[in-house]
Amino acid sequence: MPPASASALSRRALLAGTLGAVVAPLVLGGCTSDPEPAAPTPDETALGFTLTSATELLAAYTATTAAHPGLAPRLDPLAADHRTHLAALGPGPSPSPTPSPTPSVPPVPADPAAAQAALTAAETAAAAALTSRVGPIDADLARTLASVAACRAAHAADLGGAL
Amino acid sequence: MSVVAGLQEALAAEHACVYGYGVAGARADQADEERARAGFNAHRTRRDALEQAIRAEGAEPVAALGAYDLPEPTPTGATVRAFAAGLEDGAAGAYADLVAAARGPLRESAVAWLAEAAVRAAGWRGSGAGAWPGLAGREPT
Numbered sequence: 001m002p003p004a005s006a007s008a009l010s011r012r013a014l015l016a017g018t019l020g021a022v023v024a025p026l027v028l029g030g031c032t033s034d035p036e037p038a039a040p041t042p043d044e045t046a047l048g049f050t051l052t053s054a055t056e057l058l059a060a061y062t063a064t065t066a067a068h069p070g071l072a073p074r075l076d077p078l079a080a081d082h083r084t085h086l087a088a089l090g091p092g093p094s095p096s097p098t099p100s101p102t103p104s105v106p107p108v109p110a111d112p113a114a115a116q117a118a119l120t121a122a123e124t125a126a127a128a129a130l131t132s133r134v135g136p137i138d139a140d141l142a143r144t145l146a147s148v149a150a151c152r153a154a155h156a157a158d159l160g161g162a163l
Numbered sequence: 164m165s166v167v168a169g170l171q172e173a174l175a176a177e178h179a180c181v182y183g184y185g186v187a188g189a190r191a192d193q194a195d196e197e198r199a200r201a202g203f204n205a206h207r208t209r210r211d212a213l214e215q216a217i218r219a220e221g222a223e224p225v226a227a228l229g230a231y232d233l234p235e236p237t238p239t240g241a242t243v244r245a246f247a248a249g250l251e252d253g254a255a256g257a258y259a260d261l262v263a264a265a266r267g268p269l270r271e272s273a274v275a276w277l278a279e280a281a282v283r284a285a286g287w288r289g290s291g292a293g294a295w296p297g298l299a300g301r302e303p304t
Contacts, residue, residue: 134274144298150278163285
């Protein structure tokens, strides 16, 4: 087996719990004739939610900055954190790329303060929703996703003027 | 790491925060005094709660050290902010470990405590930017 790159190893280590949970039911399922696809594991559900919500948040930042360029100095460093999360936790380059679904972006309020408040609310909601999903998952994945949730909480505090 | 070991690590971090905030509060600029006082109170309350939780597990809570290393020169004024942010980073790391060690309601609490430390650290730094609170040295790549 060729040696994997350091980053591939790292991602593999992080997702070992998730992948193990995916493979095990497939192997065990070979003993039965059950044709139903396995339900997603809590690890898959939590990681999938993390990626979907990070994509939506990033799209909201992009739309907000396009509508209110004056907010860019405040927003760009926070948007970069979401890009970091997607790059580290996403599936990585695929041999047969499929177009990713375009995230739904709510309309950006015309008032800059209201637009910033909408991002604050989105970060708060995404942090809370992620927090509620880490209870039953693999320990190392839980540590990582808890950090993502904490990052979103810090973003919300920054944008909401609560620092 | 066992749950008790995770709780003890978090308590040790809180002891360090209570000590450090005592120093920070005495040396902070006037504009930062309220932030330092709020942080000191929050960490003291959390320290007491962790001691209770450890006793409830049948273990003896770790004691505070007699003294903690402080940066040289001792932080004053503006450098207090970086020092206090570092205290919060330490607490965030301990709570990230507790997230991994714990299950159920304690894990959920640890996630919230990690977020609180991240928000206080952001307050001292004046920015909420930072992708991986609590994961220093073990960020996924």
